[in-house]
Amino acid sequence: MLIDLFKNRTTPLLNIYFTAGFPQLDSMPKVLKTLEEAGVDMVEIGMPYSDPLSDGPTIQKSSEIAIRNGITTDLIFEQLSESSSKIPKVMMGYFNAVYQYGVEKFCKNCQKNNIEGVILPDLPIPVYLEKYKVIFEQYGITPIFLITPETSEERIRYIDDCSSTFIYAVSSSSTTGKGTGIKSAEAYLERLQAMQLKNPILVGFNISTKEDFDFATQYAAGGIIGSAFIKSINETQDLEKDIQLFIQSIRPKI
Amino acid sequence: MKENYNVNQEGFYGEYGGAFVPEMLYPNVEELQKSYLGIIQSADFQEELNQLLQDYVGRPTPLYFAKRLSEHYGAKIYLKREDLCHTGAHKINNALGQILLAKRLNKTRIIAETGAGQHGVATATACALMGIECCIFMGAKDIERQAPNVARMKMLGAEIVPVHSGSKTLKDATNEAIRDWINNPVDTHYIIGSVVGPHPYPDMVARFQAIISKEIKKQIDGNPTHIIACIGGGSNAIGAFYHYLEEQNVQLIGVEAAGLGIETGQTAATLALGTQGIIHACMTTLLQTIDGQIIEPYSISAGLDYPGVGPQHAHLHKTKRVHYASVTDKEAIKAAHFLSRTEGIIPALESSHALAYLDKMEIKSTDKIVINLSGRGDKDLETLIKTLP
Ligand SMILES: Cc1ncc(COP(=O)(O)O)c(C=O)c1O
Numbered sequence: 335m336l337i338d339l340f341k342n343r344t345t346p347l348l349n350i351y352f353t354a355g356f357p358q359l360d361s362m363p364k365v366l367k368t369l370e371e372a373g374v375d376m377v378e379i380g381m382p383y384s385d386p387l388s389d390g391p392t393i394q395k396s397s398e399i400a401i402r403n404g405i406t407t408d409l410i411f412e413q414l415s416e417s418s419s420k421i422p423k424v425m426m427g428y429f430n431a432v433y434q435y436g437v438e439k440f441c442k443n444c445q446k447n448n449i450e451g452v453i454l455p456d457l458p459i460p461v462y463l464e465k466y467k468v469i470f471e472q473y474g475i476t477p478i479f480l481i482t483p484e485t486s487e488e489r490i491r492y493i494d495d496c497s498s499t500f501i502y503a504v505s506s507s508s509t510t511g512k513g514t515g516i517k518s519a520e521a522y523l524e525r526l527q528a529m530q531l532k533n534p535i536l537v538g539f540n541i542s543t544k545e546d547f548d549f550a551t552q553y554a555a556g557g558i559i560g561s562a563f564i565k566s567i568n569e570t571q572d573l574e575k576d577i578q579l580f581i582q583s584i585r586p587k588i
Numbered sequence: 589m590k591e592n593y594n595v596n597q598e599g600f601y602g603e604y605g606g607a608f609v610p611e612m613l614y615p616n617v618e619e620l621q622k623s624y625l626g627i628i629q630s631a632d633f634q635e636e637l638n639q640l641l642q643d644y645v646g647r648p649t650p651l652y653f654a655k656r657l658s659e660h661y662g663a664k665i666y667l668k669r670e671d672l673c674h675t676g677a678h679k680i681n682n683a684l685g686q687i688l689l690a691k692r693l694n695k696t697r698i699i700a701e702t703g704a705g706q707h708g709v710a711t712a713t714a715c716a717l718m719g720i721e722c723c724i725f726m727g728a729k730d731i732e733r734q735a736p737n738v739a740r741m742k743m744l745g746a747e748i749v750p751v752h753s754g755s756k757t758l759k760d761a762t763n764e765a766i767r768d769w770i771n772n773p774v775d776t777h778y779i780i781g782s783v784v785g786p787h788p789y790p791d792m793v794a795r796f797q798a799i800i801s802k803e804i805k806k807q808i809d810g811n812p813t814h815i816i817a818c819i820g821g822g823s824n825a826i827g828a829f830y831h832y833l834e835e836q837n838v839q840l841i842g843v844e845a846a847g848l849g850i851e852t853g854q855t856a857a858t859l860a861l862g863t864q865g866i867i868h869a870c871m872t873t874l875l876q877t878i879d880g881q882i883i884e885p886y887s888i889s890a891g892l893d894y895p896g897v898g899p900q901h902a903h904l905h906k907t908k909r910v911h912y913a914s915v916t917d918k919e920a921i922k923a924a925h926f927l928s929r930t931e932g933i934i935p936a937l938e939s940s941h942a943l944a945y946l947d948k949m950e951i952k953s954t955d956k957i958v959i960n961l962s963g964r965g966d967k968d969l970e971t972l973i974k975t976l977p
Binding site: 383384385387388390394401406407428429430431432433434435455456457458460461479480481482484485486489504507508509512 | 610611615754766767773774865869880
């Protein structure tokens with residue numbers, strides 16, 4: 335359970351984002367299992383979208399390939415139901431995909447497949463509260479909201495109140511994979527830490543190395559790696575090995 | 589209950605509209621939401637804009653009684669001459685309004701998307717006029733098919749960023765512009781070119797284009813029976829309809845691009861074929877798969893080659909206030925040649941879709957039809973010349 339993961343953690347949590355249906359249509363079960371065995375704490379399963387507005391070239395490309403491979407929302411759930419991995423999972427995507435699938439059917443399938451949280455960056459909080467909160471709660475799904483360096487303190491407090499597992503702190507005002515450098519987020523991360531929010535924070539964007547990860551997690555419960563992970567398996571000949579190598583580079587086995 | 593055709597407090601037209609933006613864009617969009625009405629309704633803004641519209645754009649544009657066209661169709665036909673605006677299309681009405689707004693928000697850099705290049709030219713013009721840095725996103729396919737406008741933008745000092753993703757057209761240029769805005773949230777204003785995107789853009793752009801119907805009202809004796817306009821995102825159409833929405837005896841007709849035909853899959857007829865969903869941060873009707881992936885549209889006309897439509901049009905379609913039809917590439921080309929030879933006016937391919945609808949409607953001799961001639965055809969000559977009859 336996510337809640338326990340955050341409560342019981344002794345070291346910073348490593349959360350890996352990957353695109354479902356990439357690099358091969360049926361890669362997901364293997365990706366999940368390998369990440370779990372490599373000691374990753376949780377994963378964020380990206381639902382590919384044709385027009386991912388907040389993503390840079392790396393995730394645009396992985397999404398495009400996944401869609402071309404034939405991934406669909408139904409297929410994602412089917413693959414999840416066949417996966418034996420127990421690693422805590424959240425889903426990330428654009429609201430249109432969930433809207434077309436049907437919010438209730440989506441939440442129901444999340445619950446069935448042990449998806450505990452959903453990140454939909456383009457679902458406005460007021461719309462969530464008015465229309466979908468009841469459904470999310472009925473199926474035990476928690477929404478995870480984003481904050482950025484431009485988010486006002488008042489709004490951060492508001493988002494903290496609307497959240498119940500963790501808050502996703504985007505480390506720079508940018509699309510994914512921009513690589514503006516995590517160090518420039520220092521003042522922002524310090525400010526967040528000093529705010530003493532109710533929910534733990536995971537820092538995402540601009541984390542691609544162990545150094546970045548260690549830096550970000552001085553201020554937060556953990557870090558999220560997306561584009562850098564996708565890049566590491568972009569042209570892979572041996573998916574398991576490349577995943578293991580990447581995770582070891584972030585978190586060397588002792 | 590009387591239908592409300594305009595936007596509500598939350599930014600919705602019925603169930604359409606809203607601002608489905610990621611948190612990265614929230615401060616920018618919120619700033620606009622909070623400030624746009626106050627700024628554009630202020631006396632000094634109105635004065636500056638009206639002066640520019642008059643002396644720089646050349647407004648009011650004529651409402652021209654097209655005598656030979658009227659004789660041909662056996663009714664009174666008027667052309668609202670947006671093609672005579674400086675830069676050659678209605679897009680300048682919006683670009684000037686938004687640049688004055690951007691100045692008041694202390695923005696130092698402007699970005700815009702463009703399809704036909706008309707909005708890009710209008711934005712580059714407004715930026716040159718104000719001495720503000722300008723960056724235009726344009727699909728690689730559109731850069732090819734609208735070369736004259738690319739050259740104009742370069743003359744005006746704008747930077748042009750070719751977009752190679754997706755179908756390399758308007759939708760993809762819009763994606764890239766939004767991504768740029770996410771990456772430059774503080775100093776940059778995004779001048780969207782149509783009544784699309786997150787609230788408040790659809791309402792703001794509609795207000796800037798509403799000058800079209802405001803002038804028509806003054807220029808025509810009594811009410812027209814029909815107003816016809818083409819629909820890409822829908823800004824020239826909203827502009828032409830705006831002050832007639834409450835006048836139920838005026839038939840409003842929006843014409844979409846059918847491309848090769850709505851049954852062929854090679855089409856941009858969004859309202860004919862689309863379903864409800866989100867595109868460019870807006871709940872509206874769009875061309876999409878059942879999984880919610882956006883379908884690449886097709887039209888010969890770069891300005892209409894868009895898989896969504898403004899949320900107000902989705903609402904006007906649902907409430908049946910406006911009738912939406914579609915016209916194929918072929919029909920539009922035929923209409924372009926016909927107007928050129930009948931009236932000595934070469935229309936833009938976009939506007940030709942509105943003209944082509946004349947052949948599809950039942951016309952009575954008592955009809956008084958206004959066609960919004962949204963732009964001129966100079967940019968399309970290379971395409972049109974290959975189709976000379
Ligand atoms: C001349 C002309 N008409 C119409 C359009 C379509 O846009 P809208 O539907 O917003 O008026 C364009 C867009 O580029 C255009 O250049």
